[in-house]
Amino acid sequence: MNATSEVVLPPPRIGPRRRIAIDVAASLNLIGALGKYLGLAALLPIAVAVWYGESIWPFAAAGLITSGLGLALERATAHTSGRVGAREGFLVVSATWLLAAAFGAMPYVFSGSDQLGHPLDAYFEAMSGFTTTGASVVTDFEDLSRSLAMWRQFTQWLGGMGIIVLALAVLPRLRVGGRQLLESELPGPEIDQLSERIRSTARRLWVLYAGLTALEALALSTLGWLGLDERMTPYQAVAHAFTTMPTGGFSTQARSIEAFAAASQWVIVLFMALAGANFALLYRAFVRRRPEALARDEEFRLYLVLLAVAGAALVAQVWSYGIAEGEDAFRSGIFQAVSIMTTTGYASADFALWPVLCLLTLFALMFVGGSAGSTGGGIKVVRHLLLGKVLRRELDQTVSPEVVMPIRLHGTPVDERTLRAVAVFVLLYVGIWAGGAAVIAIDSAFGDVVVSPLDALAISATAVANVGPSFGATGPMGSYAELNEASKLTMIGLMWIGRLEIVPVIVLLTRHYWRT
Amino acid sequence: MIGAGQVGTTVVEALHVDHELTVLDTEPSRLSAVAYRYDVATFQGDGTSRRDLADAGIGSADLIIACTSRDEVNLVAGMFGRREAPRAKTIIRTSEMEYVDLWREGQLDVDFVVCSELETAHTISRTIGVPAARQTDVFAEGQVQIVEFDVEVGASRDVTGVPLRDAEFPRDSKVMAIIRRGETTLPRGDDVIEPGARIVVIGSPQAAQQWSALLAPGGAAVRDVVIFGAGRVGSAIARVLLDQDIGVRLIEASRERARVAAEAFPKARVFNATGFEPDFLERERIGQAQAGIFAMRDDTKNLYAASLAKVHGIPFTIAVAHEAVSLAAFDQAGIDVAVNPRTVTAEEIVRFAHDPRTQQVAMLEENRYEVLDVTTRESSRYIGTKFRDMPVHGALIGAIVRNGSAIFPHGDDVLQTGDRVIVFTEASNAPWVIEAL
Numbered sequence A: 001m002n003a004t005s006e007v008v009l010p011p012p013r014i015g016p017r018r019r020i021a022i023d024v025a026a027s028l029n030l031i032g033a034l035g036k037y038l039g040l041a042a043l044l045p046i047a048v049a050v051w052y053g054e055s056i057w058p059f060a061a062a063g064l065i066t067s068g069l070g071l072a073l074e075r076a077t078a079h080t081s082g083r084v085g086a087r088e089g090f091l092v093v094s095a096t097w098l099l100a101a102a103f104g105a106m107p108y109v110f111s112g113s114d115q116l117g118h119p120l121d122a123y124f125e126a127m128s129g130f131t132t133t134g135a136s137v138v139t140d141f142e143d144l145s146r147s148l149a150m151w152r153q154f155t156q157w158l159g160g161m162g163i164i165v166l167a168l169a170v171l172p173r174l175r176v177g178g179r180q181l182l183e184s185e186l187p188g189p190e191i192d193q194l195s196e197r198i199r200s201t202a203r204r205l206w207v208l209y210a211g212l213t214a215l216e217a218l219a220l221s222t223l224g225w226l227g228l229d230e231r232m233t234p235y236q237a238v239a240h241a242f243t244t245m246p247t248g249g250f251s252t253q254a255r256s257i258e259a260f261a262a263a264s265q266w267v268i269v270l271f272m273a274l275a276g277a278n279f280a281l282l283y284r285a286f287v288r289r290r291p292e293a294l295a296r297d298e299e300f301r302l303y304l305v306l307l308a309v310a311g312a313a314l315v316a317q318v319w320s321y322g323i324a325e326g327e328d329a330f331r332s333g334i335f336q337a338v339s340i341m342t343t344t345g346y347a348s349a350d351f352a353l354w355p356v357l358c359l360l361t362l363f364a365l366m367f368v369g370g371s372a373g374s375t376g377g378g379i380k381v382v383r384h385l386l387l388g389k390v391l392r393r394e395l396d397q398t399v400s401p402e403v404v405m406p407i408r409l410h411g412t413p414v415d416e417r418t419l420r421a422v423a424v425f426v427l428l429y430v431g432i433w434a435g436g437a438a439v440i441a442i443d444s445a446f447g448d449v450v451v452s453p454l455d456a457l458a459i460s461a462t463a464v465a466n467v468g469p470s471f472g473a474t475g476p477m478g479s480y481a482e483l484n485e486a487s488k489l490t491m492i493g494l495m496w497i498g499r500l501e502i503v504p505v506i507v508l509l510t511r512h513y514w515r516t
Numbered sequence B: 001m002i003g004a005g006q007v008g009t010t011v012v013e014a015l016h017v018d019h020e021l022t023v024l025d026t027e028p029s030r031l032s033a034v035a036y037r038y039d040v041a042t043f044q045g046d047g048t049s050r051r052d053l054a055d056a057g058i059g060s061a062d063l064i065i066a067c068t069s070r071d072e073v074n075l076v077a078g079m080f081g082r083r084e085a086p087r088a089k090t091i092i093r094t095s096e097m098e099y100v101d102l103w104r105e106g107q108l109d110v111d112f113v114v115c116s117e118l119e120t121a122h123t124i125s126r127t128i129g130v131p132a133a134r135q136t137d138v139f140a141e142g143q144v145q146i147v148e149f150d151v152e153v154g155a156s157r158d159v160t161g162v163p164l165r166d167a168e169f170p171r172d173s174k175v176m177a178i179i180r181r182g183e184t185t186l187p188r189g190d191d192v193i194e195p196g197a198r199i200v201v202i203g204s205p206q207a208a209q210q211w212s213a214l215l216a217p218g219g220a221a222v223r224d225v226v227i228f229g230a231g232r233v234g235s236a237i238a239r240v241l242l243d244q245d246i247g248v249r250l251i252e253a254s255r256e257r258a259r260v261a262a263e264a265f266p267k268a269r270v271f272n273a274t275g276f277e278p279d280f281l282e283r284e285r286i287g288q289a290q291a292g293i294f295a296m297r298d299d300t301k302n303l304y305a306a307s308l309a310k311v312h313g314i315p316f317t318i319a320v321a322h323e324a325v326s327l328a329a330f331d332q333a334g335i336d337v338a339v340n341p342r343t344v345t346a347e348e349i350v351r352f353a354h355d356p357r358t359q360q361v362a363m364l365e366e367n368r369y370e371v372l373d374v375t376t377r378e379s380s381r382y383i384g385t386k387f388r389d390m391p392v393h394g395a396l397i398g399a400i401v402r403n404g405s406a407i408f409p410h411g412d413d414v415l416q417t418g419d420r421v422i423v424f425t426e427a428s429n430a431p432w433v434i435e436a437l
Helices: A024-052 A057-076 A086-110 A119-130 A146-160 A163-170 A180-185 A198-225 A234-244 A262-275 A279-287 A292-296 A298-320 A326-341 A356-366 A381-399 A416-444 A453-464 A485-499 A503-507 B006-015 B028-037 B050-055 B071-084 B097-104 B116-129 B205-215 B232-243 B255-264 B278-283 B299-312 B326-333 B341-353 B427-436
Strands: B022-025 B041-044 B063-066 B089-094 B112-115 B133-139 B144-150 B173-180 B183-185 B198-203 B224-228 B247-252 B269-272 B291-294 B316-320 B337-339 B361-364 B369-375 B395-402 B405-407 B420-426
Touching: A024 A057, A024 A086, A024 A146, A024 A163, A057 A086, A057 A146, A086 A119, A086 A146, A086 A163, A086 A485, A086 A503, A119 A146, A119 A485, A146 A163, A146 A234, A163 A180, A163 A198, A198 A234, A198 A262, A198 A279, A234 A262, A262 A326, A279 A292, A292 A298, A298 A326, A298 A356, A298 A381, A326 A356, A356 A453, A381 A416, A416 A453, A416 A485, A416 A503, A453 A485, A485 A503, B006 B022, B006 B028, B006 B341, B022 B028, B028 B041, B050 B071, B063 B071, B063 B341, B071 B089, B089 B097, B089 B341, B097 B112, B097 B116, B112 B116, B112 B341, B116 B205, B116 B232, B116 B316, B116 B337, B116 B341, B133 B369, B144 B205, B144 B395, B144 B420, B173 B205, B173 B395, B198 B205, B198 B395, B198 B420, B224 B232, B224 B299, B232 B247, B232 B255, B247 B255, B255 B269, B278 B299, B291 B299, B299 B316, B299 B326, B326 B337, B337 B341, B369 B427, B420 B427
Parallel strands: B022 B041, B063 B089, B089 B112, B224 B247, B224 B291, B247 B269, B291 B316, B316 B337
Antiparallel strands: B133 B144, B144 B198, B173 B183, B173 B198, B361 B369, B369 B420, B395 B405, B395 B420
């Protein structure tokens, strides 16, 4: 480095009119830098391929192409003096996620697999991976190589806590200005600051995330070693830990979690429930050893209540319909409730075959979602909580217009702007869900697969909430392979928008964003 | 003394007899007003100027009272006072709760901090505890209350219309004074309490509540209060009442202050309204509140809002009178209790500033009477005297505090060394009473 480089001031004169308000070069520079490092993620499947004696080339090529393009993009824009500010953040986050999915799709295409070889299917699978949705076009799981199957699982783990959050946590200083990037990517209306600096917040979240993943892998493989679950090999334990903690839902098994023993299913229920909780809260409770923080957190309390109510309702339905009895009924009711509400998308039973009442219950749970600051998607518990409080205040103010009632969360007043943002988010969410369902329903009229109106609504809901399975042929044991291309594209868009919590993407569609 | 405003003047009035006072103020007219009425030295100067303070003789003072209406001046004067006269006691007046908290935590190097808003709130909360009362004061950590009542026509026949020696008073209580048409007398056995009179009663808190029930039958404990105005005074009152689990509704005309109050008091219901619209008062059933407290900045608004609230049915009204002259007007208009923040502040300052043995004093009847809390000395000539044998010198012992607990003495009880004696006396007699005990 040249420490004595001079700052050259431009000559003082009025330049030509500049119409674009976004520093595109700086944004591309950051996207390039992110891509350069993202390519390194291919090292893990390469290691798996070497271990099992499979071909490393699909992954090596994808990694090299991604890192190479990233490096080239970074070099090409290296001259820029601009910084990525709050405004560029939206563009960087949105574009990075589209490109990450492209990177994720390359190994599927290069491996020449029959079911994932088509670029659209590969892109669908990769987007479903990075956004931790878990919707799949794979039909024959035996056909996937071990390294490719592990890559599928790993993309979910990378996407869970956020690619950019990960970059902030582990990479050398990026040219990033402030918290905008972190906030666009982390789920929930506001981030809970664990420490003053963004970088250490990101690092703490990732350490906790990685720690919990390791703990789950250890717990599951211990069950395998103890002989409680013969199919739970260390490979399967790691593969499913990779998709539980990000509330992803991909499985290496055609029968999802039904393939494993009851003990493993209960362990997975516990970790799904943890993954749907606020990580900053978990950090405070477990790492800083202040468990009373859990009891004080209004969102966490409501989250537990909702999980309990949903679980009890499904257990009652499963038992009374005679689908299962005893421990089996408890397990399948609670497993499905936790899996769908936290937007994981695992299944321990083919719920697509359940009666309509059960389907409607699961459908409703897709709109709950995890907690703010969790890896779960959906509307999120805290937004329901705040919206409920706003609703109650509106009713009160109908009777007494003069009454002044600040909305409180954990006892602290919530800014009115935040409340407006919550209301706008829910409106946009419902609008986008309805729009997506309409496109899928119309498109199904031209295709071979029978998609009922409820299925269309469920497919749209499951995509935007990043859950994964829906009902009918696209249920947990089915696949999205037969859908028309337009429906698949719609789902890709819904997953992308849903993972980034809508606003960062929608903002890009406004004229004001681009122009001065 | 720094500050010769309303608080300062009231303090001067209480202290000038047995203290050598020097009063400092920037305003010559205020100084001359004080100097004409009381025998005190005055000095024109700035309380924040170290030189002015030194010139006024702060270095030789035993007691420094900074009671201007500006916190900053009081704080700076207190600080210089501590520097110039390290052994003098320092009292500062403030209007920020924050400074009171700081002082309690030991972060503020003064001996006593008085907050007008807090004192006003405490005065009002005591009045609410005894709804028939016009004024209340507490002594001995709340074990002894002195309450001033208006005797209404509907009052119980147990205590009115019969000679005092035949009346059935609540236990642990004593009538200390009867005020008829502005004339105060210390009661004797053959005196009769008639409706229309005003009486001063000393007793335990339970007895004070029983008196309230006797004099205003049907009055229940207050659980639902409306406060008009959520400024500093109104917020301080709300805080004190909410701490006692009393339901509070706050009405504030300023949107911003209403928001601040709503955020500060989750348990209170806050309205952004002037409190003058009949529609609003009707719709929110303001008239159903048991008591209304009027703590807006403007006395005329307090008076009008209180009258309007009475019309809407609030039975008991307490109004803050920022100007001393408003007290009489409020009384005339039928407001049940009027509180002047400056008077209660001055009282609190005087309590602390009085004789070191005197723990607290209250001032009644526009400061013509004082309640003293004196600890008896060994050399007092009344040690060992039965209460029935005590001479009457325009003073009356209402209660004694012995070993930490309050006793309401009967004729056969005997005064002992070290007793804390609560005495009701004419202000002019106070130095003599302190001397004799």
